[in-house]
Amino acid sequence: MFTSYLRIAWRNLWKQKVFAxxxxxxxxxxxxxxxxLSLTAYKEWSYDDFQQKRDHIYQLYREDHRTNGTHISKSFSEPMAGVLRKEVPGVKHVTRIGGDNLFVRYKDKSIYLDVQMTDPDYLQMFSFPLQKGNAHTALDRLDQLVLTQGAAASLFSQDDPIGKTVEINIGDQWKPFVVSAVADNIPDNSSISFEALIRFENVxxxxxxxxxxxxxxxxxxxxxxPAVSMATLRKDxxxxxxxxxxxxIKDLTGMGGTPDEDGEFLRIRTIPLKDxxxxxxxxxGTGLxxxxxxxMLMLACLITGIACVNFINLSIARSFTRGSEIGLRKALGAMDRQLMLQFWSEAFLLCFISLLLSLLLATLLLPYYNATFKHDLSFRLFQNGWLILGTAATFFGITLLAGGYPAWKIARVNIIQVLKGKLNLSGSGGVRNGLIVFQFMVAALLxxxxxxxxxxxxxxxxxPLGYNTTxxxxxxxxxxxxxxxxxxxxxxxxxxxxESITASTLNLGIGKDGSSGNWTLGFDYKGNHVNTQAMVVDYDYAKTLGLTLLAGRDFSRQYGADTTxxxxxxxxxxxxxxKDPLNIVYNANGNDYHVIGVVKDYHFESLRKKxxxxxxxxxxxxxxxxxxVKVNTNHPAATMDRISAIWKEIDPLTKSDPSFLDENTDRLYRQEARFSKIFMSGAVLAILISCMGLFAIAVLVMAQRRKEVGIRKVLGASVSSIVMLLSKDFLKLVLIAVLAATPVSWYLMQRWLNGxxxxxxxxxxxxxxxxxLAVLIALATTSLQAVKAALANPVESLKVD
Known part of the structure; x- marks a missing residue:
C-alpha cells in the first residue's frame, strides 16, 4: 500500500514542478x-572519547581570589606531583607534562619532533596503545624514549627502532636516549598529542x-x-x-582578596579529561x-526549521488547489488516516530526494567548508553507528515535522465544504503568518x-596596541x-x-607556531603582595617594538648590571x-631586581583583558x-619571503614560518572571525530559504486574489496602489519579525561584548x-508577483471562478 502512495505522490509532485x-x-x-554543522559539533564533542579512563583523569588548575577578581593558573610547582601521590586519597597515577619541538637526530638523519616530558605513570593513565614495548616499563629509566609509529618511520624507515640510540638537543646539549617502545599514531580527536616521550627529569x-x-x-x-568522585577529589x-x-594564601588574604563561597582564597580545581x-x-585546549x-547544533536546527516552515506553508497553500481531489477521496470513503498517509508520503518522497541531493552537495562542499572555517571534517565520522542512527532519526523527525502537520490539517477538512468547492483550512493563515515571522526573525537575528x-x-x-605591529x-x-x-x-x-633585532621568551599574539602564553610572578614589596606578568627579553626590545619610554632608560650593553x-x-x-619607581629594588623568585625604566602601557595580551x-x-x-625583526620596506611580502628563506636556509627543518605582528594579533580573534563567517553564512542561507518560501507563497496569494485585483483595476486603482496593497501584508510580517529579533540579538551580543x-x-x-535590509529583501521577493498581478488584464482576471 505504501508503494502505491509513493507512486501517487510522485505523480502529484510531477504535476506541481514549481512547488516541488x-x-x-x-x-x-x-x-x-x-x-x-552537526558533523562539526560531533567532532568537537568526540575529543578524547577513545580514552578508556577519561571519566577518572583530571587536569589541575588553580584559582587565586584576588582583590580585582579571580586569577587562573594552569601550572604547578614540581614537588606537587609527589605530594598528590602520597597525600590525596584515591590517587592512582600522577604525571607532570613539559616539552616542546626538539631537535632529534639518528646517525645522519635529523628532524624536529614534538617531545613530551612526562612521568612513568603517563602510559598507564592514557589509552595510547603500544605496538612494541611495555607501558609499565617503557619510561622506567631517564634515558628511555617512546616514539609514535609516524616518528619512528621518519627516523628509522623500515628498521626496528627498539634498542636504537638517538640524540635529542635539550638546552643546547645533545643527550642520548634508547628507544624502549613504539606507540600507535595519536588519533586526530585527541586533546593530548606527542611524537616522542621521555622522562620529565630531562626538562x-x-x-x-x-x-x-x-x-x-x-x-x-x-x-x-573509579570510586572517587570529582567533588570528593576537589574537597581532598x-x-x-x-x-x-x-x-x-596568606598573601592573598593580606591583599584584601575576596574569598569564594566556602571562604577559600585559593582553590585547586579539576578539569575532567572528557572536557x-x-x-x-x-x-x-584550542581556545575554542x-x-x-x-x-553549530542550534544553527543547524534553525536552518532546518526554516526549511520545514517553507514546507508546511507551501503544503497548506498548495492544498487549496487540490480541493477536488480531497473531496473525491473523502466521498469514495477515504479515511482521515489514509489521507494523512497519502500527504505524508509526498512529504517523505520530497525529503528523501532532498536528503540524497544534500549528501551530494555536502560531499562537494566539504573541502571548501573545511578551508573556510578551519575544520578538519571527513565522512569517516559516519563509521560511528550511533551517528548514522542519529542522522536517520533526525531525517524521519524532519519528515514528520514538515509533512505531519499539513497532512493532519488537510485530512481533517469538512467534506461538505470540499464538495461545495469551499476548501477552508481555518486558522491556516495565522499559522502561515506565524511561520513566516519565525523565518525572518531567525534571519534578522543572524x-x-x-x-x-x-x-x-x-x-x-x-x-592602537601601543607597539609596532605592521x-x-x-x-x-x-x-x-x-x-x-x-x-x-x-x-x-x-x-x-x-633596522633592529631583539628576542623574547614569549610571543606577541599567536604566531604560525600556534603558541601563546604568559608567565606570572608574585612577590612581596613593603608588606604588599605584587603580581605581575614577567617576560625575559633581549636588548633593543623597546626600540624594535616601538614602545614608549616614560621614565628611565631601556636595557643597554653599556651597563653590565642590566642583568639585574x-x-x-x-x-x-x-x-x-x-611615586618614582626608578631605582627601587625588590626581591622576586629569590633574585634582586632594580627598576631602570618605565614604559607606557601596551596591550601585550588580548583586548579581552585589561x-x-x-x-x-x-x-x-x-x-x-x-x-x-623590525623592517623598513615598501615591499613587505617580498621582505617576508626573504627573511623566511634565510631562516629556512639556516634551519631547514623548522616547522613554523615567520609572520608580521599584525597577523599574530589577528589570530587572537580567529574564534570571533570564525563566528562572524558562520553567522554570515547562516544568515545568507536563512534569507535564501525564507525568500524561496515567501516567493512561492506570494505566487499562491496573488493567484487567489486575482479576481479582487481585477475588480480594483476596473474601479480605477493604480498599479502602484495595487502593488502596495498586495505587498504590505508580507512587509508587516517582516517588520514584526525584526522587532521580535532585536531585543534577543541585543541581549546575546551585549553578553558577548562584555567578554x-x-x-x-x-x-x-x-x-x-x-x-x-529585511524589508528590501522581502519587497524584492514579493513585488515581482505583485507587479505581475497588477499589470494583468482585468477582463481575464474577472473570468476566474
Missing part, C-alpha cells in the same frame, strides 16, 4: 548545512625547580580510583593547598568557546549578530640550537631592510605604590623562543539597518 522544486531546493540546502631547568615551591611552570594531571585538595601554599578540549582553563558546538561581531573585529584591528616580524625559533640563532642574527643584520635591571609598565608602577602589570628583564641563560575589556557600543542604527 522550491521545496526540494530549500530542504536540500538546509539538510546539507545542518549535516555539515632543561629541572635541577633548579625540583624542590622549588615558588616556581610554577608545568601542568599536572592525575588519575583517581583543599588541605593540600593549605599545607603547601599557605604563604600564597579538556573545550575548557577555557585547559593547557591542551565551549558554546561553539552547541551554536544578520544583527554578524553586523555587531564584524564591527567589534574592525574595532579591535583599529585599536613593521615587526616575529620568527618562532623554538628550541633551535644557539649557533642557529647567532647565524640568523648575523645574516639579518646585513639585510638593508632590517627591569623595565616595568605603568600598571606595575601603580602596584609598587611608588592591561596587567608587566616586568621585562634580561637573562643570558634564558632561552629566547622568538626573534623580533572584552574594550569593545564597541551597540547602536540603534545597527538594528534599523537590519530592518531596512
Amino acid at each position: 522544486a522550491v521545496n526540494v531546493a530549500g530542504m536540500s540546502i538546509a539538510i546539507c548545512a545542518a549535516l555539515l 632543561e631547568d629541572y635541577a633548579a625547580i625540583r624542590n622549588d615551591w615558588h616556581t610554577s611552570s608545568y601542568p599536572v594531571m592525575l588519575e583517581v580510583a 585538595l583543599v588541605p593540600v593547598a593549605h599545607k603547601y601554599m599557605g604563604d600564597l 579538556l578540549h573545550l575548557s577555557p582553563y585547559s593547557v591542551f 568557546n565551549p558554546f561553539y558546538p552547541w551554536m 544578520i544583527s549578530c554578524t553586523v555587531i561581531i564584524w564591527q567589534q573585529l574592525n574595532f579591535i584591528r583599529a585599536t 613593521q615587526v616580524i616575529s620568527i618562532p625559533v623554538g628550541n633551535a640550537p644557539q649557533q642557529a640563532l647567532t647565524a640568523i642574527r648575523n645574516r639579518l643584520a646585513s639585510e638593508p631592510s632590517v 635591571g627591569v623595565v616595568i609598565n605603568e600598571q606595575m608602577a601603580k602596584q609598587l605604590g611608588e 592591561i596587567e602589570p608587566l616586568m621585562l628583564s634580561i637573562s643570558a641563560s634564558a632561552r629566547k623562543s622568538y626573534l623580533f 572584552f575589556a574594550l569593545h564597541v557600543e551597540i547602536q540603534w542604527w545597527m538594528f534599523a539597518g537590519v530592518c531596512g
Whole structure:
C-alpha cells in the first residue's frame, strides 16, 4: 500500500514542478548545512572519547581570589606531583607534562619532533596503545624514549627502532636516549598529542625547580580510583593547598582578596579529561568557546526549521488547489488516516530526494567548508553507528515535522465544504503568518549578530596596541640550537631592510607556531603582595617594538648590571605604590631586581583583558623562543619571503614560518572571525530559504486574489496602489519579525561584548539597518508577483471562478 502512495505522490509532485522544486531546493540546502554543522559539533564533542579512563583523569588548575577578581593558573610547582601521590586519597597515577619541538637526530638523519616530558605513570593513565614495548616499563629509566609509529618511520624507515640510540638537543646539549617502545599514531580527536616521550627529569631547568615551591611552570594531571568522585577529589585538595601554599594564601588574604563561597582564597580545581578540549582553563585546549558546538547544533536546527516552515506553508497553500481531489477521496470513503498517509508520503518522497541531493552537495562542499572555517571534517565520522542512527532519526523527525502537520490539517477538512468547492483550512493563515515571522526573525537575528561581531573585529584591528605591529616580524625559533640563532642574527643584520633585532621568551599574539602564553610572578614589596606578568627579553626590545619610554632608560650593553635591571609598565608602577619607581629594588623568585625604566602601557595580551602589570628583564641563560625583526620596506611580502628563506636556509627543518605582528594579533580573534563567517553564512542561507518560501507563497496569494485585483483595476486603482496593497501584508510580517529579533540579538551580543575589556557600543542604527535590509529583501521577493498581478488584464482576471 505504501508503494502505491509513493507512486501517487510522485505523480502529484510531477504535476506541481514549481512547488516541488522550491521545496526540494530549500530542504536540500538546509539538510546539507545542518549535516555539515552537526558533523562539526560531533567532532568537537568526540575529543578524547577513545580514552578508556577519561571519566577518572583530571587536569589541575588553580584559582587565586584576588582583590580585582579571580586569577587562573594552569601550572604547578614540581614537588606537587609527589605530594598528590602520597597525600590525596584515591590517587592512582600522577604525571607532570613539559616539552616542546626538539631537535632529534639518528646517525645522519635529523628532524624536529614534538617531545613530551612526562612521568612513568603517563602510559598507564592514557589509552595510547603500544605496538612494541611495555607501558609499565617503557619510561622506567631517564634515558628511555617512546616514539609514535609516524616518528619512528621518519627516523628509522623500515628498521626496528627498539634498542636504537638517538640524540635529542635539550638546552643546547645533545643527550642520548634508547628507544624502549613504539606507540600507535595519536588519533586526530585527541586533546593530548606527542611524537616522542621521555622522562620529565630531562626538562632543561629541572635541577633548579625540583624542590622549588615558588616556581610554577608545568601542568599536572592525575588519575583517581573509579570510586572517587570529582567533588570528593576537589574537597581532598583543599588541605593540600593549605599545607603547601599557605604563604600564597596568606598573601592573598593580606591583599584584601575576596574569598569564594566556602571562604577559600585559593582553590585547586579539576578539569575532567572528557572536557579538556573545550575548557577555557585547559593547557591542551584550542581556545575554542565551549558554546561553539552547541551554536553549530542550534544553527543547524534553525536552518532546518526554516526549511520545514517553507514546507508546511507551501503544503497548506498548495492544498487549496487540490480541493477536488480531497473531496473525491473523502466521498469514495477515504479515511482521515489514509489521507494523512497519502500527504505524508509526498512529504517523505520530497525529503528523501532532498536528503540524497544534500549528501551530494555536502560531499562537494566539504573541502571548501573545511578551508573556510578551519575544520578538519571527513565522512569517516559516519563509521560511528550511533551517528548514522542519529542522522536517520533526525531525517524521519524532519519528515514528520514538515509533512505531519499539513497532512493532519488537510485530512481533517469538512467534506461538505470540499464538495461545495469551499476548501477552508481555518486558522491556516495565522499559522502561515506565524511561520513566516519565525523565518525572518531567525534571519534578522543572524544578520544583527554578524553586523555587531564584524564591527567589534574592525574595532579591535583599529585599536592602537601601543607597539609596532605592521613593521615587526616575529620568527618562532623554538628550541633551535644557539649557533642557529647567532647565524640568523648575523645574516639579518646585513639585510638593508632590517633596522633592529631583539628576542623574547614569549610571543606577541599567536604566531604560525600556534603558541601563546604568559608567565606570572608574585612577590612581596613593603608588606604588599605584587603580581605581575614577567617576560625575559633581549636588548633593543623597546626600540624594535616601538614602545614608549616614560621614565628611565631601556636595557643597554653599556651597563653590565642590566642583568639585574627591569623595565616595568605603568600598571606595575601603580602596584609598587611608588611615586618614582626608578631605582627601587625588590626581591622576586629569590633574585634582586632594580627598576631602570618605565614604559607606557601596551596591550601585550588580548583586548579581552585589561592591561596587567608587566616586568621585562634580561637573562643570558634564558632561552629566547622568538626573534623580533623590525623592517623598513615598501615591499613587505617580498621582505617576508626573504627573511623566511634565510631562516629556512639556516634551519631547514623548522616547522613554523615567520609572520608580521599584525597577523599574530589577528589570530587572537580567529574564534570571533570564525563566528562572524558562520553567522554570515547562516544568515545568507536563512534569507535564501525564507525568500524561496515567501516567493512561492506570494505566487499562491496573488493567484487567489486575482479576481479582487481585477475588480480594483476596473474601479480605477493604480498599479502602484495595487502593488502596495498586495505587498504590505508580507512587509508587516517582516517588520514584526525584526522587532521580535532585536531585543534577543541585543541581549546575546551585549553578553558577548562584555567578554572584552574594550569593545564597541551597540547602536540603534545597527538594528534599523537590519530592518531596512529585511524589508528590501522581502519587497524584492514579493513585488515581482505583485507587479505581475497588477499589470494583468482585468477582463481575464474577472473570468476566474
